[in-house]
Amino acid sequence: MSDSVTDRTYREVMTVDPPPVSTPFEQATRDFVFGQVWSRPGLSRRDRRLVTLTCVAAADAPQPIDDHVYAALGSGDLTLPELLEFVLHFAVYCGWPKASHVEGVIRRQWARLQTERDEPVTPWPALDNATLGPNDWDARLERGVKEFIDVNLLPAPPPDTPYTHAGxxxxxxxxxxxxxxxxxxxxxxxxxxxxxxDDSPMPLQTHVGSALGSGDITKPEMDEIALHFSVYYGFAKGEALQASADAGWARLQS
Known part of the structure; x- marks a missing residue:
C-alpha cells in the first residue's frame, strides 16, 4: 500500500495527521496497523473502534485511550451517548476502575472537540430513569433469565449465589x-x-459461540475481530480468540 493511501487511512481513523516516523515501531504502526489492518474489508470501522477502545482501555494505556476516544468522537463513528454506554458495558466485563478512567477521558476529549470546533459547550446527555428498567425484582429476574438464554443460547444458571442472583x-x-x-x-x-x-475460557467459548450461533457476527467478521484484537492486545491472546472462533464454528457445522 502506498504511503499516500496509508497516510489517508491514518487520517481517517485518528482524525489527525500522521506523526513523523523515526523508529521501527512507528514504521510498523503506520505500515501494518493502519496500512493493512484498519484498511481491511470485512469489518466496519465502527466495529474496529469498539474492539480498539476495549483493548486500549483494558491495557491502561493513557495516550492511546485519549487518542482513540478523541478519534471515535471526532469521526462521528460513535456518538457521545454510545460511547458512554460502551463504558458501562466495558465496566461489567473488565471492571469499574478501568471504566471510570475511560469515562473521565470521554469528558475531557468531548470538551476538547467542542473547543477546537469553536462550538458552545453542550449539556451532558440527560438520563431517563426509564432506562433503568423495572424495579419489580421478580420481573427483573424473569427478564434476566430470558435475556441470558437469548444472548448465550444456553440455559440460565440457578439464582443460588450472589454472583448469579444479583450479578x-x-x-x-x-x-x-x-x-x-x-x-x-x-x-x-x-x-x-x-x-x-480476561483469559476466561468458559465465557470466551460461550460468547464467541453464541455470537456465531445467533448470526449476529459472521465467521469472517469474527476472524477479522481476532486479527484486529491481536494488533491491540497481542497475538498470543488473539490466538486463543481465533481458536475459540474456529472451534465454535466447527461445532455449529457438525
Whole structure:
C-alpha cells in the first residue's frame, strides 16, 4: 500500500495527521496497523473502534485511550451517548476502575472537540430513569433469565449465589444487555474482546459461540475481530480468540 493511501487511512481513523516516523515501531504502526489492518474489508470501522477502545482501555494505556476516544468522537463513528454506554458495558466485563478512567477521558476529549470546533459547550446527555428498567425484582429476574438464554443460547444458571442472583441474572442480563444505546451486536463485539482479554475460557467459548450461533457476527467478521484484537492486545491472546472462533464454528457445522 502506498504511503499516500496509508497516510489517508491514518487520517481517517485518528482524525489527525500522521506523526513523523523515526523508529521501527512507528514504521510498523503506520505500515501494518493502519496500512493493512484498519484498511481491511470485512469489518466496519465502527466495529474496529469498539474492539480498539476495549483493548486500549483494558491495557491502561493513557495516550492511546485519549487518542482513540478523541478519534471515535471526532469521526462521528460513535456518538457521545454510545460511547458512554460502551463504558458501562466495558465496566461489567473488565471492571469499574478501568471504566471510570475511560469515562473521565470521554469528558475531557468531548470538551476538547467542542473547543477546537469553536462550538458552545453542550449539556451532558440527560438520563431517563426509564432506562433503568423495572424495579419489580421478580420481573427483573424473569427478564434476566430470558435475556441470558437469548444472548448465550444456553440455559440460565440457578439464582443460588450472589454472583448469579444479583450479578448475572438481575443486573448483567436483567438490565445491562437490555439497555438502549447499543445494539446487541455492538455488545457482542465489546464482550468478545473483553472475555478474550480476561483469559476466561468458559465465557470466551460461550460468547464467541453464541455470537456465531445467533448470526449476529459472521465467521469472517469474527476472524477479522481476532486479527484486529491481536494488533491491540497481542497475538498470543488473539490466538486463543481465533481458536475459540474456529472451534465454535466447527461445532455449529457438525
Amino acid at each position: 448475572i441474572l438481575s443486573y448483567v442480563f436483567g438490565h445491562l444487555w437490555q439497555r438502549p444505546g447499543l445494539t446487541r451486536r455492538d455488545r457482542r463485539v465489546i464482550t468478545v474482546a473483553c472475555v478474550a482479554i
